[in-house]
Amino acid sequence: MTIKEKQQELVEEFAFLDDWEQKYEYIIDLGKELKPLEETKKTEENLIKGCQSKVWIDVEYREGKVFFYADSDGILPKGIIALLVGIYSGHTPKEIIDSDFEFIKEIGLQEFLSPTRANGLMEMTKQIKFYALAFQMK
Template identity: 80%
Template sequence: MTIKEKQQETVEAFDFMEDWEQKYEYIIDLGKELKGISDDKKTDDNLIKGCQSKVWIDAEFKEGKLYFNADSDGILPKGIISLLVSIYSGHATQEILDSDFKFIEEIGLQEFLSPSRANGLMAMTKQIKFYAVAFQLKS
C-alpha cells in the first residue's frame, strides 16, 4: 500500500467517526498498539524538539526502505506518532519526500489540538522528512 493510500484510508476512518471524542479515543488506541522503543534509543538525538511531551523517533534504513519506530511519555502524542509511523514506515525515502501531510488537515487533527500540541505534530512531520533526506543522502 502506498503512502497516499494509507493517508486516504486514515481520512476515511476519521470521517466514519461522529465526533472528536471518538477520534480522540481512536488516536489513544493507536498509541497503545505502538510497540515503543527501547530505553537505549530514548536519547536526545531521537527526541523530537518542539513537542510538549517527550516523543522519540528512531529510523532504520534497510533494503531501500525507511522504517520508523517511536515512543512518547504522553498518551495523545504517542497516538499521534503511532499514526504517522503507520503511514510512513516501510517506504522508500523518495516516496516519503514526495508525500505531503494534507491528510492531517483533512482529518482536522491540527484544529483539534492545542497550539503547543499542533507545534509538536508539525515537529514530528518535519523529523520524518528529515530522516528521509538523511537516509537518501547515505544511499
C-alpha cells in the same frame, strides 16, 4: 499499500467517527498498539524538539526503505506519532519526500490540537521528512 492509500484509508476511518471525543480515543488506541521503543533508544538524539511531551523517534534504513520506531511519555502524542509511523514506515526516502501531509488537514487534526500539540505534530512531520532526506543521499 502506498503512502497516499494509507492516508486516504485514515481519512475514511476518521470520517466514520462522529465527534472529536471518538477521534481522540481512536488516536489514543493507535498509541496503545505502538510497540514501545527500547529504553536505550530514548536518547536526547532521538528526542523530537518542540513537543510538549517527550516524543522519541528512531529510524532504520534497510533494503532501500526507511523504518520508523517511536514512543512518547504522553498518551495523545504517542497516538499521533503512531499514526505517522503507520503511514510512513516501510517506504523509500523518495516516496516519503514526495508525499504531503494534507491528510492531517483532511481529518482536521491540527485544528483540534492545542497550539503546543499542533507545534509538536509539525515537528514530528519535519523529523520524518528530515530522515527521508538524509537516507535519500545514500
